[in-house]
Structure formats: C-alpha cells, structure tokens
Amino acid sequence: MNQINYPEFANDCLHDLIEKQDIFNAAYDINGYENWFYNQATGLLTFSTGDDELNFKYVEIGTFSKKSNTWKWSWDNEHTLPSVKDEAIQLKEFGAKYGYEKLTEGYFASSEEEAWEFTAIAAKLIKGIGAYRPTSEQLLIFMVLTEFVDTETAKNVKDLYVECGKHEYRRRAFVCSHLMARKKVGFEESFDTYENMELHDEDDYQAWCNECEVVRQQEDGWNEKSMEFADIRVVCEQCYFEMKEINLGYR
Ligand SMILES: [Zn+2]
Ligand SMILES: [Zn+2]
Incomplete structure (x- = not known):
C-alpha cells in the first residue's frame, strides 16, 4: 500500500464499511431481533427473539465515552479480555507503520463520528463482515463482527x-x-x-x-x-x- 494521508484513508474505510454493512444487514436482519447480548469470554455477540438466535464472533475495537468525549482503544483497555481484543492490536501496528497517531495512542479526546471511522478502519484491517454498536447510555462499545457462527457451534462454545x-x-x-x-x-x-x-x-x-x-x-x-x-x-x-x-x- 502506498502512503496516503490519514483523512483520505479513514474516509475510504468508512465508505467500504457502509457498503459492507448494507450487505450484512440484507443477509442477517439483526435489527429484527428483540435482544442482544455479548460475552467477552466466549467472544460471541448474540441476537435473539425467544429461542431463535443469531451468533457472530466479534472483536471489540474500542469505547467512546459520551461523558468525557474520549476514545479508548480496546488494546489499551485492561478491562477487556484478550479473547475479544487480540486482533485489534493490528490497528496499532498499522498506525505505527504509516505514522497514523490516532491508531497508536491509546486514549484521547474524540467524537462519535470519529469512533465510527476507527471502527471502519478496523473492519478493513481485520476483514470484518460488519460492525455493531450496542445501544447504551454513556459508554458506547464499537465492535467488528468477523464471522457468523451457527447456533449449534455457538451452543457448544457457550457450554x-x-x-x-x-x-x-x-x-x-x-x-x-x-x-x-x-x-x-x-x-x-x-x-x-x-x-x-x-x-x-x-x-x-x-x-x-x-x-x-x-x-x-x-x-x-x-x-x-x-x-x-x-x-x-x-x-x-x-x-x-x-x-x-x-x-x-x-x-
Ligand atoms: Zn471463579
Ligand atoms: Zn481429591
């Protein structure tokens, strides 16, 4: 990859993610489910309505605090289990290689828009199939979904x-x-x-x-x-x- 400026790169990734997300939403109607649940230990994000469930493997990219308007990369977060953040270290390495400071600093003032940019960059580098941000009041968690997991496999993992x-x-x-x-x-x-x-x-x-x-x-x-x-x-x-x-x- 040639050296490109960061805003351009981030913007390209964002466009890619929007396209990817359309395909993802068409394939899996995640908004059609009543509940969502994620678990760091299993690394599974589960959408469900009654017994009907849909599971994905996910990587936590980072969190945006609405209270302090700050972004924290998951690789910099000691509360995040390695099982869901190991892959996110690629972003830091990539940032170091291209001199993109926002990817190498762990915690800094940011915005929700920028959090989506980071998630889009992550989706590209990790080769995600989509992104998800569970609704929450203060702390927004940004995730990249990496693979669909069938219900039986998910059950075996959860067991x-x-x-x-x-x-x-x-x-x-x-x-x-x-x-x-x-x-x-x-x-x-x-x-x-x-x-x-x-x-x-x-x-x-x-x-x-x-x-x-x-x-x-x-x-x-x-x-x-x-x-x-x-x-x-x-x-x-x-x-x-x-x-x-x-x-x-x-x-
Ligand atoms: Zn115990
Ligand atoms: Zn014994």
Whole structure:
C-alpha cells in the first residue's frame, strides 16, 4: 500500500464499511431481533427473539465515552479480555507503520463520528463482515463482527463457560471435591496449565488432590471408584488458578 494521508484513508474505510454493512444487514436482519447480548469470554455477540438466535464472533475495537468525549482503544483497555481484543492490536501496528497517531495512542479526546471511522478502519484491517454498536447510555462499545457462527457451534462454545459468583462468566474447569476446601491438599493436573492459555475446545482444565492421585494409581486410572472418590466439581478457571496458587504457589 502506498502512503496516503490519514483523512483520505479513514474516509475510504468508512465508505467500504457502509457498503459492507448494507450487505450484512440484507443477509442477517439483526435489527429484527428483540435482544442482544455479548460475552467477552466466549467472544460471541448474540441476537435473539425467544429461542431463535443469531451468533457472530466479534472483536471489540474500542469505547467512546459520551461523558468525557474520549476514545479508548480496546488494546489499551485492561478491562477487556484478550479473547475479544487480540486482533485489534493490528490497528496499532498499522498506525505505527504509516505514522497514523490516532491508531497508536491509546486514549484521547474524540467524537462519535470519529469512533465510527476507527471502527471502519478496523473492519478493513481485520476483514470484518460488519460492525455493531450496542445501544447504551454513556459508554458506547464499537465492535467488528468477523464471522457468523451457527447456533449449534455457538451452543457448544457457550457450554464451555460457567457463571461464577466471584468471577462472572469464565471458562469451566474441573476439580476434585477436596480442592474445593481451598487448602493445601496437592494439585495434580491432566496437563500443564497457565493462566489465559489458549485452550482447544476439546480440552478442559482438570485437577485433583494428592489423595485422589493415590486412589487413581491404585485403581490404575480413572474408573468408577476413583471418580467416586474424587467427586468432581465444576468451577471457573479463575477459581481453578486460585486453587493452584494455594497448592503450588503458582503465579
Ligand atoms: Zn481429591
Ligand atoms: Zn471463579
């Protein structure tokens, strides 16, 4: 790409997004749904009416505060989970390459119009299929939708997450009932884990205590008896790593 001035570039992106959005709206009637819901952990944006739902993978681009008239890029936002902002770092890199300061500064005075420009630039770089900005009072969240997700796949993804009273909505993890006491009881894992690691859908965090390990070895693995002794519980991944820390001084 040749060096072009920023206003021209931003304007081109905006025109592209408008065209893209028309195609998107024609394909998926998102305004025809009664509810919307997004989840940073799953990275899914869901539109629904009753049981009928429509899901997309999304990337959070940034937020515009109507109160302070400021823009904050998602890559600069510590409250945004990596799962929905990792791809947005491309914008910063692109900005650095072409000397577009607005793409490299994390937080600055801006306008809602400009927020759409940023979203349009993001849609181009990330190759989004459309953009969305949920209605809200003060803080406007700008998203780029990257792919349609069929209902069954979306359900399978959502099943991998649990609601935790302490940590909200997180990836599920399995532990033996003895670890629930949050005391030093030993911590055996099915594979080495670390926080925020990328986990394949078919993998699960699984840990058990020393006593469970003894029974497991006596029984030559997991069977009815060793499983009964372990009495496996479901917790969220944050709780899992808290238990790991208690036992192994991890982190
Ligand atoms: Zn145990
Ligand atoms: Zn938790």
